[in-house]
Amino acid sequence: MSDQRDGTEGGPPVARRAMLATLAAGAAGIATAPYLQRGWEAVLGAASQADPTGVTGLLPNPGGFRYYSVVGSVPRKDAHTYALRIGGLVDRPRTFTLPELRAMRQTRVVHDVVCTDGWRVANTPFEGVRLADLLDAAGVRSEGRAVRFTCFDGAYSENLTLEQARRSDVMVALSMQDKPLTHEHGGPVRLYAAPMYFYKSAKWLSGISVTDEVVPGYWEERGYDIDGWLDGEDRHGDGTAA
């Protein structure tokens, strides 16, 4: 994927147009990023950002990623303190520890990471457990239609339909770029939904709940589109096409 979504069809998040205008008006790339983030928040009316002083926005962003959090501080979790709870419309609600997740079949996906703010990191490898495997372990009930994700930052949430959640390119990620996921990138465990904008990939994942309908996530309550598909993805494929 190297095309850039132009926002004409399917409806990317509302701030997209403003971002493009800002990009077009100013210098390109990293230098404008701090201002982009501020503009983005002004548009969405978001109350909080990880760093209200803007200092992190002025730091270099190694590897092209930018740090995002909707809260100021997030507790750190490790192999001893981390737990992933799966519940809702399942027959066997259960909790997975980090060692348990590591012991399960690991899958690898290499895809471009794309944020609606305009940055992209090409060919990024992620590894972890297919969400489908976790859902199967818990036993999704017939009323289940969607999956809701919650985070131990205490604020962020996201969702996928059950069909999306079962794709082979959607995972509970334990590693990124062949290294354990750092705290900054949402470690020890985050969601990675490869065919979608990166906002769908909830960091600091702590809860997976099967629901009977899609529950709008944090940004979706604030104007983002529930539909997070990147251009050119096979929306009804099983994720293996690539």
Ligand SMILES: Nc1nc2c(c(=O)[nH]1)N[C@H]1C(S)=C(S)[C@@H](COP(=O)(O)O)O[C@H]1N2
């Ligand atoms: N818990 C949580 N997950 C989140 C976010 C967030 O603010 N909090 N931001 C989303 C957005 S908009 C992006 S682009 C990516 C950023 O991931 P990174 O900080 O690893 O670059 O995380 C997504 N998942």
Ligand SMILES: [Mo]
């Ligand atoms: Mo994003």
